[in-house]
Amino acid sequence: MKGTLAERIAEFTAGLDLSAVPPDVVEKAKVTLLHDLGVGLAGHRLAGTGFAFAKENGACDPSRGARLPVDGTAVTVESCALATGALIHARTQDDTQVSVSTHLGSTTLPALLALADRAGLDGRDLLTAMIAGYEAASVIAEGRAGPSTARGFRATSVYGPLAAAAASARLLGLDAGRTVSALGLAAAFGGGTNQTWLAGTQEWRYQVGAASRNGMVAALLAARGITGAPDALDGSAGHLRAFSGIEDAPAADRLGDDWRIRRVTYKPYPVCAINQVPVTVLTGLARRHGVKADDVASVIAELSPDDAAYPGIDAQGPFRDVGGTLMSLPYCLAVALRNGGIELDDLHRFDDPALMDLTRRITVAAAGDVPQGGCRITVTTRDDGERTGAFAPDETTFNWDRDETAARLRAMAAETPLPPARLDGFIAVALDLDRRPVRDLVGATIADPKE
Structure with missing residues (x-):
């Protein structure tokens, strides 16, 4: 594959079709989504500030917005992404791509849920876009997340916007050229440090939602024709050199062969x-x-x-x-x-x-x-x-199947806002998302739905 790193990634993600994705990869995406939204439900009491911010600053007519999970209030997609990221990350129990030290679920899913709920898209659309975002960011961050972390940057804030941009571009149906621009714009919108952990302050709660929102905005701007540098990632003054000190681009020739989402793992405990x-x-x-x-x-x-x-x-x-x-x-x-x-x-x-x-x-x-x-x-x-x-962990460590993931979520049932029957309904919708509209999934998270 020739071209810049962004061009090679965009060629893959823009052309991705769920029917060509191996069944186990589709299953992994559904289980990952179940885990991330599930631990978000179990951490909902810690996400109140983000939700209050979204409703105060982003409330809008339901026809123009997306519904907040748990709450159900319609807000702008930007506000929804920020608040949903804080929800999914509230317990810090969301998924991790350990090899690149990045939380891909809490940076990719908030944007996708917001856009798909607003547009009434199908679960297949969301799953395709989700996989695109996970693969894109994993490729970009391979061999670069460690050096960027050593320089003080938080990998999730640096690479998360790129995941959200690639995923949002795929959900919006952007062609490869506009996906390149989305990645270029997201490269300009990313950044964030790890000082929050040393200071004991609360930036970490909102870094993920901000990354998701910024990547989504990058894709929405690209959809309107705003351009981003095609060499924004691997240019001489680009993202990789600026954040990691490494200018050479990572190989992207195994996209669609080595599915990196398979290596995403989960967390049994609400800690790092x-x-x-x-x-x-x-x-x-x-x-x-x-x-x-x-x-x-x-x-x-x-x-x-x-x-x-x-x-x-x-x-x-x-x-x-x-x-x-x-x-x-x-x-x-x-x-x-x-x-x-x-x-x-x-x-x-x-x-x-x-x-x-x-x-x-x-x-x-x-x-x-x-x-x-x-x-x-x-x-x-x-x-x-x-x-x-x-x-010494391997790729099976904390890499649960649907039954174990569902069982662990049910074990946290008392911490979620859903009664047992509705929690079971949420689990069923998430695991059947390739045959359901996204609005069913968001609706299944709402604690007090208006019948």
């Missing part, structure tokens, strides 16, 4: 993706050996060098917001030791002196022989006993 495996390893270790929190003298959690260096991962407090605790591996491991797992409300217990004392006995270390996403944990007890556990 890096912390998922260590929490799982430690809880299993403690359960097998009968280790209690009061028994622990120290814990050393060894991670890959990149994971150990990620902002906020090694923090031991003090904390002032869940943006600090969900990132802190020492805090997450302390909670897991004490409770056998982590619930959403546990992230707010940073004023508990005993929990913080345990947190300070847990340290993070970098180890060159630990793979990305893996860990090695050594627990030393007060009687000088030592227990070690390790795990």
